[in-house]
Amino acid sequence: MHGAGGIKPAGSGRTGRLVLICRAQGRIMARCYAISSRRPQGTRSSPGHQVEGNLVRPTQPFDMKRRATRSVRVGSVTIGGGAPVSVQSMTKTHTEDVEATLAQIGELAALGCEIIRCAVPNRKAGAALREITRGSPLPVVADIHFDHRLALAAIEAGADGVRINPGNMRDRDGIREVYRAAGEAGIKVRIGVNSGSIRPRRGLEVRGGAGGKELADLMVREALAYCQAAEEESFGDIVLSLKASDVPTTIAAYRRAAGLCDYPFHLGVTAAGPAATSLVKSAIGIGALLAEGIGDTVRVSMTGPPHEEVRAGIAILQALGLRAASGPEIISCPTCARCEIDLSALVEEIGRRVQDGPAGLKIAVMGCMVNGPGEAAEADVGIAGGRDFGYLFRGGKKVRKVPAAGLADALMDEIEKARPTRGVPQG
Numbered sequence: 001m002h003g004a005g006g007i008k009p010a011g012s013g014r015t016g017r018l019v020l021i022c023r024a025q026g027r028i029m030a031r032c033y034a035i036s037s038r039r040p041q042g043t044r045s046s047p048g049h050q051v052e053g054n055l056v057r058p059t060q061p062f063d064m065k066r067r068a069t070r071s072v073r074v075g076s077v078t079i080g081g082g083a084p085v086s087v088q089s090m091t092k093t094h095t096e097d098v099e100a101t102l103a104q105i106g107e108l109a110a111l112g113c114e115i116i117r118c119a120v121p122n123r124k125a126g127a128a129l130r131e132i133t134r135g136s137p138l139p140v141v142a143d144i145h146f147d148h149r150l151a152l153a154a155i156e157a158g159a160d161g162v163r164i165n166p167g168n169m170r171d172r173d174g175i176r177e178v179y180r181a182a183g184e185a186g187i188k189v190r191i192g193v194n195s196g197s198i199r200p201r202r203g204l205e206v207r208g209g210a211g212g213k214e215l216a217d218l219m220v221r222e223a224l225a226y227c228q229a230a231e232e233e234s235f236g237d238i239v240l241s242l243k244a245s246d247v248p249t250t251i252a253a254y255r256r257a258a259g260l261c262d263y264p265f266h267l268g269v270t271a272a273g274p275a276a277t278s279l280v281k282s283a284i285g286i287g288a289l290l291a292e293g294i295g296d297t298v299r300v301s302m303t304g305p306p307h308e309e310v311r312a313g314i315a316i317l318q319a320l321g322l323r324a325a326s327g328p329e330i331i332s333c334p335t336c337a338r339c340e341i342d343l344s345a346l347v348e349e350i351g352r353r354v355q356d357g358p359a360g361l362k363i364a365v366m367g368c369m370v371n372g373p374g375e376a377a378e379a380d381v382g383i384a385g386g387r388d389f390g391y392l393f394r395g396g397k398k399v400r401k402v403p404a405a406g407l408a409d410a411l412m413d414e415i416e417k418a419r420p421t422r423g424v425p426q427g
């Protein structure tokens, strides 16, 4: 446990290097690691690090310096301190239904989720946590509101961490008791301050996004005061979150806090809505912060199955080059009046047929000879369509002309032959 270090200025730093790829069934851009052990280890890439020999390649052309933070352990997963950014989600079963909850955790683990959070709204759920922590392949964080005694019960039940919002717990002594118990158990506490818990108490406007900066400042001030109270109990294994339901306030809050403390951050936009809305808000909110080097673990909030949250979190990390590709990447054009082949059907077929293809393989499927050859030549393999035919490219070179009806098969032949052409393997 960290000592009573107080609030410290943040600096900057870089992560170490480790790439191990496991492949599992799933989508091309969001497929991820098969995790069978209780604590997943070392299955992610670090910034700017790709392996060509194993078909995992560079995707990060800008210099991303991760914010320097203290490191906090959650089970065997490290958050902060330069550790790879982890993906987490929350179960959406009733926690007291141990069988259903463990089944869902298993599914999420197979998709690549690395930390799981379970709501503990009552004593029954707290009691179920003991069995869940024993059976879970992932570190389990108990999500507690209002009643500090539930947090104590969760710690006693073997949770790897608890998430609290001290703002909605009245018993100040009780909260201090939680920090002491977490310290004794050697587990982390996430202090999560949400915009929704600040606005009503501070009398801020809810509508219109007015006062976003003021709200962000209040969130940070409150959160750091809570952290200070924990440090006074000699407890410093804190992960901080400052989620608002709008993107600008979320970004402003994390940015501000990044300059005022060295706690690792759990990133997310809270109550981000259904899939389409959540994907946009989360990709912008989480993505913008990660691109600035801010953020150590992410949770995409989405109305819907938690599986999509995990897929989205992984896709955000992969898009920024913070996680190695776990499958091939298809680059396809949106089509326009110049397109003279059935590109949508071709992309759909190729996508289906390459699901188990090599991680990081770039496949360009382009509709015409205007922009097509350039994109196709930059990919490992590619097609640029023409009238009733297409040109095949491999390793940046045009290799042959194929009738439209045979394009999918011909491209699959080239994919089989494709080998990476750039870079040096790293380990």
Ligand code: SF4
Binding pocket: 333, 334, 335, 336, 337, 338, 339, 366, 367, 368, 369, 370, 371, 372
């Ligand atoms: S590659 Fe050709 S068909 Fe596709 S969008 Fe561009 S111009 Fe249109």
